Amino acid sequence: MKLGYLVTVLCLGVGVMAGKYSREMNDQINSKPSIDGKNTVEFRIAKLNQVWEKAIRMQLPPVRQAELHSDLKIQEKDELQWKKIKAEGMDENGEREAKLRRSFNVILAKYGMDGKKDTRSLESNNLKDHDRTDEDGFDDPRLDKLWNKAKTSGKFSEEEMASLKREFQHHKDKIREYNIVMDTVSRTEEIHKNVITQLEGEVKEHVLHQKHTDLKDKMRDLNQGFERLRKLSHEGFSEDSEFREPRVIELWETARRSNLTDDELDSLKEELKHFETKVEKHSHYQEQLELSHQKLRHVEALGDEEHILRNKEKYNNLAEKTREMGYKMKKHMQDLTSKISRNGLDRNEL
Incomplete structure (x- = not known):
């Protein structure tokens, strides 16, 4: 009898401890970073x-x-x-x-x-990509040649040059992403050579095939993107340009190449306009975050604790807001890409 009672008490104790542990883990998981x-x-x-x-x-x-x-x-x-x-x-x-x-x-x-x-010197403390000096280049002779041609053509206003440079920078980032995927494919192929079982080989063969499909899709996107930059550099922006932001332009061009109906394209165009506003607002917050960081570093150098704490709190609040907006923007872009892929081109996105 006593033994049964003891076992019951121990089980209850373990249950309570497990519940307490679970709650503690959940509290830890849901906790946020402190202000410092x-x-x-x-x-x-x-x-x-x-x-x-x-x-x-x-x-x-x-x-x-x-x-x-x-x-x-x-x-x-x-x-x-x-x-x-x-x-x-x-x-x-x-x-x-x-x-x-x-x-x-x-x-x-x-x-x-x-x-x-x-x-490749990606970790830069410059404010934004389009604030970098021209001497930084685009790590691609073809892009550098196109950029220099556009810069000396006299066809672009100051605002158009800023937009064009964002497009060039976006293309540069896409080239880098392609190189990353290509590198992962190379590593997967090395692993594939050392497979042990036939089943394991079939699984890896499937993964490898998927990666090669991604590479083909991305190479096609790069070629189309470069063709757009070439056309822009030679002819300038047309007055009826639908959008300004490179990511939005890319989505719109993909949608136009798909089999969406005219009504679906009109609906998507309106959604892309709202998305572009979100992208521009996020870019603005990124600029403000970098400026706030520079101000905080300056204040810290002066050593005024009260001033430091006040600026640090402003900086952390701005950082949190920028992260939140960045997530919402990327989630929206993911949703738009999926929508276009389902209804139009059958593409695989990273």
Whole structure:
């Protein structure tokens, strides 16, 4: 009797402790970083937290940090959604899992966390891409040649030159992303040579095929993007240009090449206009975040504790707002891309 009572008490104790542990873990998962910038737990997936903590230790520039945070939030959303799908017995061939792994590797490479030395000087403290000096170039002789031609043509106003430079920078970023994916394909092929079982080989063969499909899609996008830049550099912007932001222009051009009806295109055009406003607002907040960071560094050098605390609080609030807007913008772009892909071109996005 006493033994049974003891076992019951122990089981209840373990249950209480397990419940307490679960609550503590949930509280930790849902906690936010403190105002002084020292993190607790930012994401619900351990590997994403590790990446975020590493970014803080690396002292990525504020705008890059905010961009990384948005990318990790998107990754977190997709991975949690995949876990739910997997629990329901879907994704049997592992296609979505492979795609998630690929997108995670792209994030690591994009922000210099894949263990490779990046000599491309992405971690810049300049305000924005279009504020860089012309001497920085675009890491591509064809782009540099086109840019110099456009710059000396006299066809562009100051505002148009700023828009054109954003398009060139966007294309440069797409080239870099293509190189990252190509590198992951090369590594997968090396792994593929060392497969042990036939089943394992079939799975890896499927993943490899998917990556080659992505490469073909991205190469096609690069060729179309370069053709657009070539045309712009020679002819200038037309008066009936629908959009100004490169990402929005790219979505619109993709939609026009798809099999959407005229009514669907009209509806999408209105949605893209709202999206462009969101992109421009996010860019504005990125500028303000960098300016706030510069002001904070200046104030810290002066050593006035009260002034430092006040500016640090403003900076952290602005950083949080920029991250939130960045996530919403990227989520909106993901939704738009999926919508166009389903109804038009059958494309695979990172």
